Amino acid sequence: MAKILMKGNEAIGEAAIRAGCLNYFAYPITPQTEVAEYMAKRMPEVNGVFVQGESEVAVGYMIFGAAACGERVMTTSSSPGVSLMSEAISYIAGARCPAVFVNIMRGGPGLGGILPSQGDYFQSTKGGGHGDYKLLVMAPDGVQEIVEMVMMAFPLAEKYRNPVMIVGDGLIGQMMEPVEFPDNLTVKPTNKDTWATNGMDTRNSKERNIVKSLYLDPDELNNHNLTLKAQYERMKKEEIRYEAYNTDGDYKVLIVSYGTMSRVCKTAIDNMKTQGIEIGMIRPKTLFPFPLEAIRDAAVKLSCKAVISIEMSMGQMVEDVERAVLGQRPVSWYGQCGGNVPSPDEVADQVMALIKK
Amino acid sequence: MGKTFSKPEALSDAYTHYCPGCTHGIAHRLVAEVMDELGIRGRTVGIAPVGCAVLAYNYFTCDFQEAAHGRAPAMATGIKRVRPDLIVFTYQGDGDLASIGMGEIVHAANRGEKFTTIFINNAVYGMTGGQMAPTTMPGQRTTTSPMGRDVTTTGMPIKMCELLSTLETPGYIERQTLLNPKYIKKAKKALKRAFEYQIAGTCYSFVELVSICPTNWGRTPLESLQWAEKTLLPYYKLGEFKIPEEQ
Numbered sequence: 001m002a003k004i005l006m007k008g009n010e011a012i013g014e015a016a017i018r019a020g021c022l023n024y025f026a027y028p029i030t031p032q033t034e035v036a037e038y039m040a041k042r043m044p045e046v047n048g049v050f051v052q053g054e055s056e057v058a059v060g061y062m063i064f065g066a067a068a069c070g071e072r073v074m075t076t077s078s079s080p081g082v083s084l085m086s087e088a089i090s091y092i093a094g095a096r097c098p099a100v101f102v103n104i105m106r107g108g109p110g111l112g113g114i115l116p117s118q119g120d121y122f123q124s125t126k127g128g129g130h131g132d133y134k135l136l137v138m139a140p141d142g143v144q145e146i147v148e149m150v151m152m153a154f155p156l157a158e159k160y161r162n163p164v165m166i167v168g169d170g171l172i173g174q175m176m177e178p179v180e181f182p183d184n185l186t187v188k189p190t191n192k193d194t195w196a197t198n199g200m201d202t203r204n205s206k207e208r209n210i211v212k213s214l215y216l217d218p219d220e221l222n223n224h225n226l227t228l229k230a231q232y233e234r235m236k237k238e239e240i241r242y243e244a245y246n247t248d249g250d251y252k253v254l255i256v257s258y259g260t261m262s263r264v265c266k267t268a269i270d271n272m273k274t275q276g277i278e279i280g281m282i283r284p285k286t287l288f289p290f291p292l293e294a295i296r297d298a299a300v301k302l303s304c305k306a307v308i309s310i311e312m313s314m315g316q317m318v319e320d321v322e323r324a325v326l327g328q329r330p331v332s333w334y335g336q337c338g339g340n341v342p343s344p345d346e347v348a349d350q351v352m353a354l355i356k357k
Numbered sequence: 358m359g360k361t362f363s364k365p366e367a368l369s370d371a372y373t374h375y376c377p378g379c380t381h382g383i384a385h386r387l388v389a390e391v392m393d394e395l396g397i398r399g400r401t402v403g404i405a406p407v408g409c410a411v412l413a414y415n416y417f418t419c420d421f422q423e424a425a426h427g428r429a430p431a432m433a434t435g436i437k438r439v440r441p442d443l444i445v446f447t448y449q450g451d452g453d454l455a456s457i458g459m460g461e462i463v464h465a466a467n468r469g470e471k472f473t474t475i476f477i478n479n480a481v482y483g484m485t486g487g488q489m490a491p492t493t494m495p496g497q498r499t500t501t502s503p504m505g506r507d508v509t510t511t512g513m514p515i516k517m518c519e520l521l522s523t524l525e526t527p528g529y530i531e532r533q534t535l536l537n538p539k540y541i542k543k544a545k546k547a548l549k550r551a552f553e554y555q556i557a558g559t560c561y562s563f564v565e566l567v568s569i570c571p572t573n574w575g576r577t578p579l580e581s582l583q584w585a586e587k588t589l590l591p592y593y594k595l596g597e598f599k600i601p602e603e604q
Contacts, residue, residue, distance in 0.1 A: 023439050049438045053431065054464035061428035061461070065435030068422050069402065071442070073435070079388045091425050197420035197436075199443050201399035212405075212423035 003178035007036035008143045008159025008168065011179050012076060012102055013042060015150035018181045020071040020189065021100070022048030025062040027055060027081060028234030030114045031170035033102035035076040035100055046165070052338045056081035067097040068211040070196030072154050072189060078101040078170075079120050082128065084208065089163055093228070094213030096195070098157030098163075099351045101135075102150070102163045102171030107339045115339020116170035118259060121316035124165050125288045131223050135165040136239060137287040139258040143177035148185060155187035156239070160231045163194075167287065170311065171260045232289075241285035242294050245269065250303035253268065253351050254329075256321045258284050260341060265310055268347035279351055280304070295324035306354040307331045310347060343350040365389035367398045370414045371408040374385075378578025380535040380568040381409060384477060385416050387520040387545045388446070391552055401444040402436055408450035409483040427458025430465035433472040444555055445472040452482045455491040455515050462521070466537060466561050470528040473551045474561075476517060487573030491515045494588055499573070518565050518598045527560045529602040534567035534595060536582050541558065560601040567593050 016024065024043060026036040036052060037315050043050035053059035059075050063085075066073045077085060082103045092099050105120050107113030120128075124137045136156055140146035146168055153164040193203040197211050207276065208345050215221035245262075247254075248267050257265045262283040269279045282295050299307050306327050307319035316332040334350040336342050364370075367389035375381045392398050398419045405413040407426035414421035424432045429447035436445050454462050456474050462474065481499055482488040488501040492514045496505040508512075518532045529551055533544035544566055551562035567589050569581040576584060 025435065025438075051434065051438055053434075054460055055413035058428070058431040058434075058461050058464065061425065061431035062438070064424075065404070065422060065432030066439040067435075068432075069436050069440050069519075071439040073439070084567055087425055088428070095423070197402045197422050198440065199400040199402065199420060208420045209419045210423070212414065212421075214411065214423055 003180050005176055006143060006179045007034060007174065007176050008146060009104070009173045010038040011143050011147050012150055013038040015147040015181065016074045017042065017046055017048065017156045018102070019151040019186055021074050021154055022046060023066055023071050023073040024049065024075065025051045025053055025059045025066070025073065026075050026120065027053050027059050027077065029056070029078045029081045031106055031173050032076050032078050032102070056084035057088070060085035063099050064088050064092050064097065067099040068094060068095065068197050070192035072196045074100040074102070074106065078104045078106045079108050079117070082120060083122065085121070086129040089135070090131050090133060090352070091213050092163050093129070093133035093135070094131065095211050096161040097163070097211065098154070098161055099163045100150070100153040100157055101163060103165060103167045105167055105169045107337060113339045114170065115258060116312060116341060117337050117339060118169060118261060118312040119316070119337050120167060121287060121311065121313060124167055125290070133228060134235070134288055135163055136235055138164070138165065138166045138241070139285060139287050140168055140172065140263050141259055141283065142172060143175060143179050146172060149180060151182070151185035158190045160235060162231055167259070169260050169276050218234070236289040238290045238305055239286055240291050242291040243283040243285060244285060244294065244298065245281040246278065247280040247282070247298055247348070249278045251278040251301070252303060252305050253279050253354050254298050254304050254307045255279060255281040255310055255351070256284070256307065257281060258287065258315065260318070261310055261312055264342060264344055265347050267346040270353070272348055272351065277355070290320050290324070292324040295321060296326065296328070297323045299329045304329060306324070306357070308350060308354060309333045310340065310342070311335045313337050365393045366474040367392040367418055369416055369418050373416055374412060375409065377508050378569065378571040378581060379481070380566070382385070383541060384475065384566055384568065385398065385413065387541070387548050389417060390545065391549045394549065396557065397444045397493050397551055397552065397556065400442065401446070404432050404445070404447045405410070406447070406453040410448055410450065410477070411484065413448055415596065426524060427453050427456070427460055428454070429472065430458065430461040430470070434465050434470045437470055437472050441471070443600070446475060447472065448475045449477065450483065451478050451480065451490040451492040453516055464527055464569045464576065465482050466521045467524045467526050469528065471555055471558055471598070472559060473555050474563045475548065476563065477566040477568050478517070478565055479570040482571045483573055494592065496596065514592065516593060517523045518563070521563055522598040527563040528599055529554050529560055529601055530599040531597045532565040532567065532593060532595050534585070534590065536567070536569070536585055541578050554601065565593070
């Protein structure tokens with residue numbers, strides 16, 4: 001299949017369409033507005049739906065209404081916009097509807113900045129919205145991977161009847177890379193007649209469906225949460241994805257890094273290798289479920305002295321890395337979150353400092 | 358002798374939780390009758406608000422979604438865009454629609470989304486125990502305006518029909534009330550017309566129903582009907598505000 005040179009933001013839109021999602025609701029926000037602009041032109045070409053909502057708050061609920069009728073839907077936004085969508089995300093998770101969200105992360109907190117960041121790790125994996133819910137969170141490291149993850153997101157969302165979130169950053173959104181749209185990732189939508197409000201006539205049924213998240217009876221609400229939790233436990237068993245980089249040899253330090261930051265770390269690792277210094281890396285591709293075991297196994301290698309989480313934030317993923325390592329090795333953090341992407345040399349300096357300790 | 362009158366098919370057998378004298382019961386019934394008469398129950402999706410009618414989905418027999426507070430028009434937009442063949446209505450109170458949901462209702466109406474909104478205006482927040490609403494009258498005592506609504510700090514009550522009528526996008530906007538049988542007949546006509554516009558795919562439709570809340574007004578149902586007639590109707594004037602044909 002031929003490769004096309006595409007900008008990340010546009011590839012996200014095209015990937016959704018190739019995955020059979022013909023419904024896109026969004027609000028402009030830097031640095032992902034190009035997705036909406038691409039979809040505004042492209043959706044009419046495929047007889048799809050494009051709506052620019054009046055705010056991310058409204059968009060979150062347009063997604064909910066459409067998802068609750070059983071249609072594949074996607075929205076894209078960036079950090080402050082995702083904060084606004086977080087209430088809707090909690091509702092969608094509570095109501096067990098499939099939907100796909102993409103967060104092209106930018107600097108925060110508050111208005112923050114418009115340059116890349118990884119400051120929404122907590123927001124994506126530990127909440128953002130209220131209540132006991134989890135999102136299946138995937139973190140691509142480039143345009144090809146974001147295409148694959150967007151295409152996988154729809155069947156995954158349907159498998160678990162849960163929202164799926166893909167976290168990129170401003171760099172991935174803006175960069176242009178050659179992209180191939182794989183054939184084998186398109187999965188037909190599941191039948192949603194058991195729960196969706198797609199009209200009794202559509203289902204040929206006399207029973208109506210209600211999509212809700214309110215359970216006033218405490219036992220009912222507890223049972224409902226147990227149902228949700230069971231899905232998250234299943235995700236932990238079946239959906240952990242990660243890449244192990246240079247972990248075959250005797251590395252002295254284990255880096256844990258994801259997304260754009262992981263590409264910089266790979267360069268640093270390659271550079272240090274030429275100087276005879278072995279560094280290994282685990283790159284989580286799913287932030288939830290998190291590859292706890294893979295990181296722990298990699299951390300306790302005899303040669304490994306220390307673990308460092310390198311992320312464009314003030315230290316969010318590092319807490320999960322500490323949880324993975326369980327005190328078996330010292331865990332530290334390095335990062336920047338103003339929008340500067342740390343350079344390979346900076347990474348190398350941090351790693352060397354750990355080796356020398 | 359055949360059956361001359363019965364409970365609408367679109368209304369369920371559930372006992373409602375509404376207070377004695379609450380006009381939600383009448384409003385629900387009118388909507389259900391219209392659904393039956395137009396034969397649309399099999400392709401209708403209702404959207405319940407957050408408010409006293411939060412459990413509305415238990416009282417109707419069509420598909421239903423539960424919205425977050427104020428967000429029903431956005432959910433309705435989502436449904437109507439992806440399934441234009443479904444008949445969609447939002448059923449919202451004054452806090453839901455005119456306070457937290459003001460952005461969503463104005464923009465859905467302005468985009469001309471082809472769904473129907475039933476707006477229950479009873480000048481108070483019912484479910485949460487009687488707080489001030491955007492539609493609370495000047496001087497009206499509520500739990501968050503215990504000295505009476507002071508318009509110098511809280512502004513004047515909002516007239517939703519008038520506000521939405523200023524939008525250039527074609528729509529059907531009408532205000533009626535449920536205070537007595539004469540009014541109820543007109544209310545039903547308006548509701549039916551609203552759904553007929555939707556079935557024809559013509560425009561956005563909005564029917565405001567001036568209603569009562571005896572419990573939070575601290576009045577008997579009868580006193581409430583009288584107070585509503587005396588105080589609400591002169592301010593929230595009944596009638597047709599906008600029809601699509603005139604644009």
